Amino acid sequence: MVVFRETFYEILLYFYNDLLYNVNDSEVNEMENLDLSMVKIAQEKAKEREILQNLYLKSIQNGKMRQEVHGKKYPGKQGKQVKDNVKPIIFSLATVAVGLTVGIGTIEISDQVSHYNTVLEQKMEQELTTSQIAAYQKDQDMGNLITNTIEKLGEIDEAKKTLDNSNYDILGNNISDSETEYLPFDKDDLFQLSEKQQDAIDVATDQVIEEYKSRGR
Amino acid sequence: MIDNSRAVLENGIEYDVIEKIEWNHQSYIYLVNPKETEDICIRKEIEENGKTYLVGLDDQEEVNLALKLFTEKNQAEEN
Numbered sequence: 001m002v003v004f005r006e007t008f009y010e011i012l013l014y015f016y017n018d019l020l021y022n023v024n025d026s027e028v029n030e031m032e033n034l035d036l037s038m039v040k041i042a043q044e045k046a047k048e049r050e051i052l053q054n055l056y057l058k059s060i061q062n063g064k065m066r067q068e069v070h071g072k073k074y075p076g077k078q079g080k081q082v083k084d085n086v087k088p089i090i091f092s093l094a095t096v097a098v099g100l101t102v103g104i105g106t107i108e109i110s111d112q113v114s115h116y117n118t119v120l121e122q123k124m125e126q127e128l129t130t131s132q133i134a135a136y137q138k139d140q141d142m143g144n145l146i147t148n149t150i151e152k153l154g155e156i157d158e159a160k161k162t163l164d165n166s167n168y169d170i171l172g173n174n175i176s177d178s179e180t181e182y183l184p185f186d187k188d189d190l191f192q193l194s195e196k197q198q199d200a201i202d203v204a205t206d207q208v209i210e211e212y213k214s215r216g217r
Numbered sequence: 218m219i220d221n222s223r224a225v226l227e228n229g230i231e232y233d234v235i236e237k238i239e240w241n242h243q244s245y246i247y248l249v250n251p252k253e254t255e256d257i258c259i260r261k262e263i264e265e266n267g268k269t270y271l272v273g274l275d276d277q278e279e280v281n282l283a284l285k286l287f288t289e290k291n292q293a294e295e296n
Binding site for chain 2: 075078
């Protein structure tokens with residue numbers, strides 16, 4: 001796995017800006033649509049990172065951040081209305097923070113994709129034929145590292161939406177009667193995947209297996 | 218009359234309290250500038266000697282945790 005010196009999305013923006021200016025005329029229309037959407041994603045992510053950095057600056061302890069207040073705080077009517085507008089921003093920040101925390105973020109992304117690859121490889125060996133596995137490899141080779149990574153992260157996110165949230169606590173620990181064995185998660189450890197993320201990867205890789213099974217032997 | 222649904226922070230700006238989450242004996246207060254909704258910050262509410270204080274979080278990790286707590290709670294409420 002490539003270790004990024006810069007942030008994931010800055011690299012994405014770099015590659016797609018470079019690609020936008022190095023294609024021949026016959027590919028321009030198709031590439032422009034893809035490139036512009038990827039550039040837009042990268043720009044949105046860059047903005048989210050800026051908001052997140054400001055959040056860190058304003059929230060992390062310094063000598064001035066201790067003030068007495070008169071009574072306990074609670075969300076009021078206006079705060080609840082503001083929350084409805086702000087929720088999508090905070091959801092995005094949480095995603096960015098989990099994925100791109102300085103010094104840890106690329107590990108989070110690479111852990112997800114690395115675990116995805118490991119699980120998928122095991123399933124392919126058990127359930128797919130040689131030609132089906134070759135078909136998958138060919139599809140991967142037609143993409144590039146960044147495209148493949150984005151696709152896998154997208155599959156994991158979509159799979160996560162299919163999970164029953166009531167089976168997990170707020171840290172992603174499975175609190176149902178499931179007997180699934182999980183890889184240990186410790187927030188101080190390098191391996192940062194919660195049980196919920198591991199379940200999402202399990203679902204996502206099952207879908208890939210089903211797709212390539214359907215391509216026949 | 219004191220309005221505890223708002224807080225004026227050290228920068229002199231008044232923020233709305235949009236959420237309060239209790240976790241692991243901590244109370245996280247989520248604050249948004251109603252005039253600029255990208256201006257967001259998080260504090261902890263603590264009590265010492267019968268007085269209530271808002272203090273900053275310890276590090277980025279704690280901020281990330283607070284973001285996760287907010288997301289999990291509010292996404293669960295949406296479902």
